[in-house]
Amino acid sequence: MTNSTLKPKLRLLSDEGMAKIHQQSLEVLENVGMNINHKRSLEVLGEAGAKMEKDSTRVRFPKKLVEDSLKLVPDRVVYGARDPEHDLVAEIGGDFHTRPLTGGEGYIDLETQEWRKVLTKDLVEWITLADGLENVDYVASIYPDDMNLATRDVYILRMMLEYSVKHLEVQPYTGTGVRYMVEMIKAVQGGSDEVKKRPLLSVLTSALTPLQFLPYALDILFTVGPLNIPIEMNTMPIAGATAPMSPAGTLLLANAEMLAGITIAQSAFPGMPLMYAVRNLMLDAWTGLSLQGRVETSMIAGAMAQMCAELYKMPSNLFGAVSDAMVTDAQSIMERTIKVLLPALAGTNVIAGLGHMEHCYTYDPVQLVLDDDLIGMVRRIMRGIEINDDVLGLDAILRVGPGGNFLTDDHTLKYFKTEYFTPKSTNRWVRNVWKSKGEKDANELARERARKILAEHRVEPLDPKLLAELDKIVAAADKAAADGELTHAHGGGSIGSLVEQYITEGK
Amino acid sequence: MDSLEKTFQFVVEGHWKEMPDLAKEALDAGNQSGDILKALVSGMDTVSEEWRVGNMFIPEVLISAKAMHAGMDIIRPHLSAADVKLRGVVVIGTVQGDLHDIGKSLVGMMMEGGGFQVYDLGVDVSAAKFVEAVKEHEPDIVGMSSLLTTTLPFMRDTIRSLEEAGLRDSIKILIGGAPVTPEFAESIGADGYAPDGATAVDMAHELVG
Numbered sequence A: 001m002t003n004s005t006l007k008p009k010l011r012l013l014s015d016e017g018m019a020k021i022h023q024q025s026l027e028v029l030e031n032v033g034m035n036i037n038h039k040r041s042l043e044v045l046g047e048a049g050a051k052m053e054k055d056s057t058r059v060r061f062p063k064k065l066v067e068d069s070l071k072l073v074p075d076r077v078v079y080g081a082r083d084p085e086h087d088l089v090a091e092i093g094g095d096f097h098t099r100p101l102t103g104g105e106g107y108i109d110l111e112t113q114e115w116r117k118v119l120t121k122d123l124v125e126w127i128t129l130a131d132g133l134e135n136v137d138y139v140a141s142i143y144p145d146d147m148n149l150a151t152r153d154v155y156i157l158r159m160m161l162e163y164s165v166k167h168l169e170v171q172p173y174t175g176t177g178v179r180y181m182v183e184m185i186k187a188v189q190g191g192s193d194e195v196k197k198r199p200l201l202s203v204l205t206s207a208l209t210p211l212q213f214l215p216y217a218l219d220i221l222f223t224v225g226p227l228n229i230p231i232e233m234n235t236m237p238i239a240g241a242t243a244p245m246s247p248a249g250t251l252l253l254a255n256a257e258m259l260a261g262i263t264i265a266q267s268a269f270p271g272m273p274l275m276y277a278v279r280n281l282m283l284d285a286w287t288g289l290s291l292q293g294r295v296e297t298s299m300i301a302g303a304m305a306q307m308c309a310e311l312y313k314m315p316s317n318l319f320g321a322v323s324d325a326m327v328t329d330a331q332s333i334m335e336r337t338i339k340v341l342l343p344a345l346a347g348t349n350v351i352a353g354l355g356h357m358e359h360c361y362t363y364d365p366v367q368l369v370l371d372d373d374l375i376g377m378v379r380r381i382m383r384g385i386e387i388n389d390d391v392l393g394l395d396a397i398l399r400v401g402p403g404g405n406f407l408t409d410d411h412t413l414k415y416f417k418t419e420y421f422t423p424k425s426t427n428r429w430v431r432n433v434w435k436s437k438g439e440k441d442a443n444e445l446a447r448e449r450a451r452k453i454l455a456e457h458r459v460e461p462l463d464p465k466l467l468a469e470l471d472k473i474v475a476a477a478d479k480a481a482a483d484g485e486l487t488h489a490h491g492g493g494s495i496g497s498l499v500e501q502y503i504t505e506g507k
Numbered sequence B: 001m002d003s004l005e006k007t008f009q010f011v012v013e014g015h016w017k018e019m020p021d022l023a024k025e026a027l028d029a030g031n032q033s034g035d036i037l038k039a040l041v042s043g044m045d046t047v048s049e050e051w052r053v054g055n056m057f058i059p060e061v062l063i064s065a066k067a068m069h070a071g072m073d074i075i076r077p078h079l080s081a082a083d084v085k086l087r088g089v090v091v092i093g094t095v096q097g098d099l100h101d102i103g104k105s106l107v108g109m110m111m112e113g114g115g116f117q118v119y120d121l122g123v124d125v126s127a128a129k130f131v132e133a134v135k136e137h138e139p140d141i142v143g144m145s146s147l148l149t150t151t152l153p154f155m156r157d158t159i160r161s162l163e164e165a166g167l168r169d170s171i172k173i174l175i176g177g178a179p180v181t182p183e184f185a186e187s188i189g190a191d192g193y194a195p196d197g198a199t200a201v202d203m204a205h206e207l208v209g
Helices: A015-031 A040-050 A064-071 A120-132 A150-165 A175-189 A191-199 A213-225 A247-268 A295-312 A330-345 A363-383 A396-398 A408-417 A430-438 A441-456 A466-484 A493-504 B005-013 B019-028 B033-051 B058-078 B104-111 B126-135 B153-164 B184-186 B199-209
Strands: A034-036 A056-060 A075-077 A087-093 A097-100 A106-108 A115-117 A138-140 A167-170 A200-206 A231-235 A272-280 A281-283 A317-319 A350-354 B089-094 B119-120 B140-144 B173-175
Touching: A015 A056, A015 A064, A015 A247, A015 A295, A034 A247, A040 A213, A040 A231, A040 A247, A040 B126, A064 A247, A064 B126, A097 A120, A106 A317, A106 A363, A120 A138, A120 A363, A120 A441, A150 A167, A150 A175, A175 A191, A175 A200, A175 A213, A175 A466, A200 A213, A200 B199, A213 A231, A213 A247, A247 A272, A247 A295, A272 A295, A272 A350, A272 B019, A281 A295, A281 A396, A295 A317, A295 A330, A317 A330, A330 A350, A330 A408, A350 A363, A350 B173, A363 A441, A396 A408, A396 A441, A408 B104, B005 B019, B005 B033, B005 B058, B019 B033, B019 B058, B033 B104, B033 B199, B089 B104, B089 B126, B104 B140, B104 B199, B126 B140, B126 B173, B140 B153, B140 B184, B140 B199, B153 B173
Parallel strands: A097 A138, A097 A350, A138 A167, A167 A200, A200 A231, A231 A272, A317 A350, B089 B119, B089 B140, B140 B173
Antiparallel strands: A034 A056, A075 A087, A106 A115
């Protein structure tokens, strides 16, 4: 049977446009360069042929070095999971995967619907929902405000390991903290070799736009590099503030920063799995806020997905199910629908940000549940309209003929489930029935679904001995923080040297 | 598994093509036709329940109904008159001036699935045709459907004609369709309004007691 199905595809850039952005990115890196305040990176880049000045952190990248580094980036990234059924592969031309937002600090309480800071007690709720929702493929966490901030990223990983069997992503706030995360993953997976094969953890690290890397960000990279742990290489350019105002200019600057990150990673660890993970914003010219939901940010994400899929042949990880709205209202759905569709149709490998509200600041569990449906719809779009002799149903039309119906035809029975995606939090009633069921809107239906998942969804428990070991690692991180070896601050020379010591210890 | 259990299972799984042979086999094995009927009906009860809680879907329910009827056709000659009537008889149609077929057909099939003997009069059914059909089939329930506000008055006309023919007291009347409301049903003297096929079957069961 021949299959003539088209996988839908959107292009936002012409071939000439992509080539120009790429060429000018190389110009930016060769002529302007980046400030890289990280000794080990400077050594590696120096050996690789980058141009440096004495007593300066400015690094200029020869075009050939960048081009050669790009060739080393794998076209697929393996995400391991505690339950191997949830292992994922992100690869060019493959289906996209999803993860929730990470990094925000506000929370819409599931029951009161009031905004408040994220609390430690919310961790189990958020992780359980993310683990229990079928269209959330891997888990990233909320960041509580009422705990030891220096080690909360470490503690969050411990909680995710207990309450999720999916792949886990952490946005670390210190390079040193990652040491403890790696120890936990090794404990769960039974050693470095297992971690290298299918790492349970991926981490996000970020450039400081425009054109800088802080020490902590590269500490993270150098800590996970030897273990094949995937990096979400991130930058957050703000059009009109830290990047040129135009979409094209934001695209150029962000792309240059991505290429610099790729060059550092591949010079240090050739073949290191990387995701191109830009989270671009724009400066609202009236309020001065950095916004995520404006439509041009979606166009930029779509253009990046296209460049990764077509030009760089490397996986991308982009926003995503996000919005600047305060609540899950019409604005939220308008913005996030476009923000998911454009990069998905342009071939991205990961849609991030599920549950995101208020320009990256707030998490909403109800929105997370609604995003599960939204992603289901977009997945259905990405499957395309299947065309083959059987699904076309010529035989069924012959059987039924003029004036008949397809209600009980075999073709109906065969395809009513597989050809259609059924959302879980939408109304499919006539008005009278809807009224008799309490006039619930989609938000209320999603809230009920959240409660049901929280009441019913449980994962395979970790061995208590293993859990105790994880707690010991968290305690060691807390002690290091108390001793001043690990701080919440983004930067700090001593952290770099600690990590260096850790790496040279033969990890 | 004996042939009665198998009969039940074939209804639940919707094996309508294989059902006639199975029903013959069950008769040959010496089962009472009434017991085979019970297996068929209890299969449909299970299907209805599974569908109500969201584990089965309309195309599956209809295929199960098709399987049940395939079995019924084989055992009917062996059944007593009371058994043949099953849970009741329904006459159903879309009212005069209205050509909308599929919703009414769906309700009819769901009624069959619910164990009713259904006579589907089709679309654009005049009041006179309804009266004629009630005389012929002696139903317990008459179902009327309309999708157009402009054809709603024909529901009222049909009920009047049934009254004039002296048939109204022998039947219950159920109506449905997009413009129909419970208030309208009451205002024209119908016995009930169902917003969908599921409710229609439930109400039919209630109305025939």
